[in-house]
Amino acid sequence: MGALPAFILTGLIAIAGGTAALAGATDVTVGFVAFGAYLGPHVAFAGGVAAAGYACKTKKLGSGTDILSSLYGTGDPMTLLVGGIFGLAGMLIYQFFAAINLPSDWPGTTVVILAVITRLMFGSTGLTGKYEGEGRREYFTGGKGFFCNVVLGLGIGAAVGFVSAQMLNVGTDPALMRSFPIVCFGIAAASLIFTQTGFACPATHHIAYPAACAAVWSGNPVMGVIFGILGAVVGDFILKTFNSHCDTHIDPPATTIMILMFAVTILFA
Template sequence: MDFFSSVPLLVFGILAAAAGGWFGAAIGGNFSFGIAGVAVMVSWGILAATGDTVGFDYIAFGPFTGPHVGFAGGVAAAAYAYKRGYIDSGRDVVLPLASLGKPDVLLVGAGFGAGGFLVQQGIAQIPWFGSNTDAVALTVVLSALVARLLVGGGMVHSERKENGWAPSEKWRWLEWQEKPSQYLSIAFFVGILAAAVSIVLGHAFEGAAANAHTFTFGISAICIIFLSLGANMPVTHHMTIIGGLAAAKFMPILAGEGFSWTGEWGSGEWTAALIAVLIGAVFAMISATIAELGARWVHNRGDTHIDPPAFAIWPSTTLVLGIVAFL
């Protein structure tokens, strides 16, 4: 949907995003993100049945449950609630903030939801960069940086200035995937998983390749619900979306001239698919590394949540698409 095509449509989008941000704050940022994963699955059903991408454009990655709206609204509202002394941690993106009974907290979510929508739409209009990055993920990061600044005390907590980048019991993201041996092994296998799904979906029916990388992203997002309920799930959406994207983008290059996603494939195409899957795994590992760097550089060093996966997704997307454009 081109929200800049008319003023009424733009206002429609802003109003919808304000409601999306309010809802994300009300149920908690992580739960909002999990619902975005459900919306991705629903969007695949819509695409398969009708060939229309409205589910992706408006629902899953738009003003309804788009992470730059709902999740970002929840993150900002948690930062505000922490500043006002309503909650103990500004990094708590699990708590449904409606439970506080504070309308002002949810209004902050609404404001950041509307702002996130406008920023994402603006980024998407930037020549070359807008179409060669993940504007949703970049907006999530920018929104979180603004939210941290609103808390006061600077971007880096005074305790962290002394302790540097090393994780500690109090200042860490995910204890079970912070070592290279942990996050690289996770990324390798979920990267293969995501890349293979992207290839198969792209081959299965017309028009699927463009969004094939979102399928396993949706599953990863749904897993965040279980993480929020106390299960130490691996966080993988920054790995699956990049692994799937890399495989889908490199596949036509590897297959060569005359390649058709939905045509008859022989051993040549499946050999290309095998290589594309391995390339997807490599890029998933790159994204996992960037996420942990982001966790140590910004998330772990402050009082609010700055999302490491989003921190990794937008540059990894630009890296994949930039290389493909060069080739």
């Protein structure tokens, strides 16, 4: 179905499972469906990214950065098999990270690793792309765009941070609040359905998820604001550095989550 459509489904299941767990129900859909072998980003999204890279290299897709198109539409069994092989590799890498208890986000880190492998195997632009424009290459969005990113991160970070504080103030069990970041992630991921359908909706899961984790794990909503802004700024840098002027997709949100969740885990877990 393509990388982004699969990820949108991940978000929908994360909302359902995370909300159930937040309400005190026993939930297994988050671990086994949303972040498991069914729709886990390290399986479904990463597999879709690899399949797109392969399909472009074999002239069956216009761009290896196309994460919106269904790879079934290529009519090529090998494209589907490449996606499946990378999905299997994603599950194995994830299990390894779980075994060593990697101090970061396991699905996000796996997505990054497989995206780099995809670029090296099927791309030709190198990890940072091939800039062929005039003037100096931009590594951050400048002008009003930079401030838009800061405002976006500030707004989402404040929302998740202070909503988490309100929930604790009304007596929500702190143990149940561990599911709150999953709900925030799910809402952000599901909102990409608007991107899929052609609207200028930004990716925000790399902002909402680390911000919510920072706020909940630290017990301080201000940390949500700080990590919200960091998510927006770091994500912009990753986009400009690794996912511009290139021919395969290295996911800026997953890379940002990998970096920030390492910091959040070290500081607050």
